[in-house]
Amino acid sequence: MKDWILAELSKKKLALLKELHRYSQLYALNGHDLDLKAKYRALEALERTDLSIEARQDEIGILAKDQEEELYKEIKTLLVHLQALNRAGIAGLDAEKQDLLRQKRQLEQSGKLTGYLGPYKDQSLKNAPIKRGWQRGYVGAL
Numbered sequence: 001m002k003d004w005i006l007a008e009l010s011k012k013k014l015a016l017l018k019e020l021h022r023y024s025q026l027y028a029l030n031g032h033d034l035d036l037k038a039k040y041r042a043l044e045a046l047e048r049t050d051l052s053i054e055a056r057q058d059e060i061g062i063l064a065k066d067q068e069e070e071l072y073k074e075i076k077t078l079l080v081h082l083q084a085l086n087r088a089g090i091a092g093l094d095a096e097k098q099d100l101l102r103q104k105r106q107l108e109q110s111g112k113l114t115g116y117l118g119p120y121k122d123q124s125l126k127n128a129p130i131k132r133g134w135q136r137g138y139v140g141a142l
Helices: 004-030 033-060 069-114 129-136
Strands: none
Touching: 004 033, 004 069
8 A cells, every 4th residue: 555645755755855956957057156055955954854754664563675666766866877977076176276276375475475464474464563553652642
């Protein structure tokens, strides 16, 4: 006998995975934070759905994989595609990190060559001269 609640939860899981896949593709193409936030929202909804499926499976003693074989084949292929997108996203972030580190090294090197960074690292410039004068009592003498 087919449990319709488990079937609906499985359909919801498939829909959420498709949404997550779409946002992952958009993030891989654009790299916008909005796509990343939408991806996190889809992940949170997917987590709640998975918990509901687990609770229903425990309640009725039937696995969703056994009941909804066709849906879970499609879910499996979506998960494989999501893994590939995640690997590509991680590779892109690593490349961006390396680029930023290279730019940082270039800026540090150019700062050493031009001397612009040296005076600002000096501790004496962090204390404002006005503050030192006020502590000595010069302000009231005017």
